[in-house]
Amino acid sequence: MNLFGPSLERLVVALRCLPGVGPKSAQRMAFHLLESDQTGGRRLADALIEALDKITHCQACRILSETDLCAFCVNPKRNHSQLCVVEMPSDVQAIEQTTAYQGLYFVLMGHLSSLDGIGPTALGMDLLAERLDKNEIHEVILATNLTVEGEATAYYIGELARGRKITVTRIAHGVPLGGELEFVDSNTLSHAFKGRQHL
Amino acid sequence: MNLFGPSLERLVVALRCLPGVGPKSAQRMAFHLLESDQTGGRRLADALIEALDKITHCQACRILSETDLCAFCVNPKRNHSQLCVVEMPSDVQAIEQTTAYQGLYFVLMGHLSSLDGIGPTALGMDLLAERLDKNEIHEVILATNLTVEGEATAYYIGELARGRKITVTRIAHGVPLGGELEFVDSNTLSHAFKGRQHL
Known part of the structure; x- marks a missing residue:
């Protein structure tokens, strides 16, 4: 037991659920x-309860949202014919910071992983297939991570889209801007060679 | 505003009150x-509310406690004639881990600091003086930090105790165990020389 009583002990244990703590x-x-x-x-406790109560997932794209449809899906200024598929809401945030993309998103909330028992249904692939069936999407951009699971997930969704005659693209992987060849890892470098483009 | 709505935004802001976040x-x-x-x-929110509601300060020594008197002050096995004065409850925890000390504590919850407007009353010096007046304490051990403020606080309490003919000691400061002279900072080293003892 903690020196200062059980409720402090419980608080310390509860704080350890935070990542990196x-x-x-x-x-x-x-x-x-x-x-x-x-x-x-107190403000933290209130904010936590409020967020956990209010925030659910957008019914169209599974992004974290307080409303049934998220701010992206109801925004007429976004390009509703492009759909970017990412693994996590934090990926959406990273992409939005670039302002390079104006289409819609679909958030898988993970990746296919037979080891962890995560199949297509857990990732909302049925919802995605339904959405693709509506003929509104003309291009699916795969932005899952470049890991074994991310690649497998990208392949699966690629097949889903190709079966419906929808263009499928994958974001480019290669040497980052400002990266010096000398310090780039060999996997990235070999990807950069495979993905070379005509000038 | 956050991409995912105001309650997520509020949660992110609230989490920043945590140290190092x-x-x-x-x-x-x-x-x-x-x-x-x-x-x-949810467990974190509950634990936070419970801890904030239940935990107050011991009425005798100002340690964090769920009861009016803390586990130290009511424990007959502790030496009630020794009083170790520290700045924060975390200091108590550090000392308890050594098991080298069996007396009681007094937690100031800070140090004298005219810049921040923290005077003797805010640190419970009146409570400490009252306690020393009871003639139960035979030794006051000063374990405030070795900073300008910590030293000033130690000096103030030293005067308080000496005025009542109570023995006052300060914990030793010097080269840590396993510390190599080469890597010890010069302030610590000069303290180690000043505090040298006969063999």
């Missing part, structure tokens, strides 16, 4: 909340 | 709680 940081956070920032602590 | 980590934590660990999120 080990026993020492959890303790530091608990002390900070109780000693120096009780207002912040 | 910047905008990127706060976002990662928020996504993690909403996507992968909703149970953990």
Whole structure:
């Protein structure tokens, strides 16, 4: 038991559910909340409960959203004929920061992984297939991660779209801007060679 | 506004009250709680509210405690004639881990700092003086930090105790165990020389 009683102990344990927080940081956070920032602590508890209650997934694209349809899906200014498929909502955020893409998204919330028992249904592939059947999408852009699972997922969705005569593209993988060849890992470099384009 | 709505935005802002959590980590934590660990999120909110409601300070020594008197102050096995004065509850935890000390504690919850407007009353010096007046304490051990403020605080409490003819000691500062002289900073080293003892 914790020196200062069971509820502090429970708070320390609960804080460890946060990513990157080990026993020492959890303790530091608990002390900070109780000693120096009780207002912040209450605000955090309220914000957590509110977010967990309100935020669900968009019924069309599975993005985190407070409404049935997310801000992207109801925005008439976006290009509704392009659909970018990503693994996580954080990927959407990264892409939006570039402002290079104006189409819609579809968030899988993961990738195909037979080891973890994650199949097409868990990733909303049926919802995606339904959406593709509506003939509104002319291009599916695959932006899943370049991992074994991400690639397998991209392949699966590629087949889904090709079967419906929809253009399928994959975002380019290669040497990052400002990256020096000397310091780029060999997998990336071999991808950069395979993906070379005519000038 | 956040891409995914105001309550996610509020959660990200609220998470930043945690020490060491910047905008990127706060976002990662928020996504993690909403996507992968909703149970953990609810447990965290409950634990926070419970801890903030239940935990107050011991009326005798200002340690974090769920009861009016903390587990140290009511424990007959501890040496009630020794009082170790520290700045924060986390210091108590560090000392308890050594098991080298069996007396009681007094937690200031900070240090004297005219810049931040923290005077003797805010640190519970009146409570400490009252306690020293009871003639139960025979030794006051000063374990405030070795900073300008910590030293000033130690000096103030030293005067308080000396005025009541109570022995005052300060914990030793010097080269840490296993520390190599080469790598010890010069302040620590000069303290180690000043605090040298007869063999």
